[in-house]
Amino acid sequence: MAMEYGERTRSGHLARRPLLPPALRAPVEARTWREFGYLLVSLPLSIVMFTYAVTMVALGAGLLVTFLGVPVLAAALAGCRGFGVLERARARGLLRLDVAEPRPVRAAKPGAMAWIGAVLKSGTSWRSLLYAVLHFPWAVFAFTLAVTFWSVGWSLLTYPLWRWVFPMYAGVDGLQLYGSEDGRHTFYLDSTFEIAVTAAVGLLVTLVTPWLIRALTTVDRVMVAGLLGASRLDARVVELESDRGAVVDTAAADLRRIERELHDGAQARLTGLAADLGLAKDKLREDPREAARLVDEAHGEVKLALQELRDLARGIHPAVLTDRGLDAALSALAARCTVPVRVTVDLRERPAPAIEGIAYFTVSELLANVSRHSGARSASVEVWRVEDRLLVQVADDGRGGADPAAGTGLAGLAGRLGAVDGVLDVDSPAGGPTRVTAELPWCG
Template sequence: MSGMAGEQAPGAQPRPKAAKAVAFMIAGFALSLVEFVLIVVGTVVGIATTVIWVGIPILMVTTSMVRSFGDLERRWARKMLGTPLPSAERGPVEGGLLRRWRYHLVDPTTWRDLGYLMLVFPLSVVEFAIGITSVVLLPIAIWVAPWIGWMHGSLALALLGPDRAERLATKAQYLQASRARGVDAAEAERRRIERDLHDGAQQRLVAVAMSLGRAKNKLGHDPVAARELIDEAHADAKLAVSELRDLARGIYPAVLGDRGLDAALSAQAAKCPVPVDVRVDIEPRPPAAVETTAYFIVGETLTNVAKHSGATQAEVKVWRAEEKVIVEITDNGRGGAELRAGGGLGGLADRAATIDGVITVVSPAGGPTVIRADLPCKW
């Protein structure tokens, strides 16, 4: 089963793989050179021949080329750099050629496309030189190329992506959906707590009360039977206390608040039947909401590993990355895990969404399975 990624926050430029970044830098130079030459020549010739009207159709064609090249650059950056660039929204225009051309000239997207195409050519010259050097020096390619690809993708996202109003609207929609999923997750958690109380501790306490009542009635004439009932009530009371303790631990584990995430995850790993290696490096300590979310993501994932994966080894890594905490759980099981609505991993994604976190699942058939959570420390 191929990996499935969770819902991504809008407007985030990922860091591309080194091979794709190098290919983008080398091949992108030829593409940028052709685009730059055609646009500059078309613009210069069109303006120079406007006085004899020949320049008007040349400028029309050049304007169309700018828009087409802009669309091509969006697809190119999306494919090679993973830049989340949506296609440009270009509304239909009625009327003749001059009317449509006038609309294209006043469309801000056209000028943003032109600005990007003019800027990217000198940039592509530098990138081409670095790309050729990266091919020769492999360590440079592995470390430098992804960062150059990230910077180029960020530039493309800024100039070719939606304008500020559209980005804000998209982010608002994302946050609204994230909050809705968080509310659903909280409601599901509330129902689980109610069910555990009703089916567990509450039933135990009712049994305690009934046993004590019966013992009270027998205390005068049958002390032996009364003692047996008191012993039974005592055993039920201890079970009720144990169940309440487990329930409280499921709401917020005391070890997490007292000793932090490293100790809490180590305690979880010790209870897992599959050997688990735990590595935590999250200084400074993140907010309590992030710690709690990370704790439950790891706990649920390790439960799934033990029940369904067939793994013989698992690893939990948690680290800080700027203003995020990254949680990554890996196992060597059979793979095939899916992130789907209503499933266990879907529930983890909903829990992460309460703090604008994102869950990503990569689980090809035959394994290994990698489940990653990106949890922001600021909202």
């Protein structure tokens, strides 16, 4: 029975553990071969990129005295962007580097001139050109260093295996380090000690080479991510576009909720109220007692309809929040919760009204989750300010296990907070307690 090396996991399966430490495994690991292949391919590609970029830019600059210079420069930049696509794909496949795609060229209006203008104005185009120029000298250096160390290391390490080829096929005693023209002063690596030392040196160089290659490819990673990836502005634009979609979806959902509550609640009651008053009017002369009863029921329906409208208005934006701030509004929320809630608000001034409203509805949703899902006996709400951030924390002693990915409403809440550069942190181990912290910009 074959012996397996490893240790048992919690599930009882045997987790395989490598026999060799990382330093000895590195020369034969797939990562090392991928990165070495990346450096090998970099040189011919960088030659093509550099030649294209320098030639086209020089040609375009020379033709700027005529109209042809501008489209030639645009073609140069467009070609460099194309090389950037290739380089990102190569880094993704060989270096396992996932680089965000920059924003595509978008002309303000259709037409060749508009496209040329958009290419020339794009920062991504000029960064791609800079990459094509700077990567060439680095690729020459990295290729030379990597190939030299790789070939020398493996050649010396395997020298005991192939040194006997020389006497058999070349008529020499082994690897010659130096020799004179007259043949009197020559030195061959042919003794057992010399062969062992040669292999030991080869092993040392072979073990060092993977780490050298990783250091070289680290520079490539920085260049690809910094010059060919999305800029901070592009990433911010994409984030804002995503957040805008989340805000629009949230607003649409709120409008549907308000319409549904009006239709099913106050509107239905007011419709019934109109019918009851109509019957009471008809029976006023024939049966005053029945008319009085109907009016009394209608009065009760009016009270219920008013209460539902107040609750709906509170759900849109509570008056107490506008008039008295978060402390009073959150205390009112806590009073309606099904478990005892302790509220602590440590704010010397009020944040922006929009942030104040988001903080209120965040606590409202979190306390609703406490009432419905936590099984808690008590909860707490704390609000405080740290520099230019407003922090809201809701904690409970319930069963825990809250997970934003499990469809508990926390994912939607995190999305709404993200729309205003907010962050939602959920700490809810199984068995509790649960602690949810929302961080919002102050914007006071």
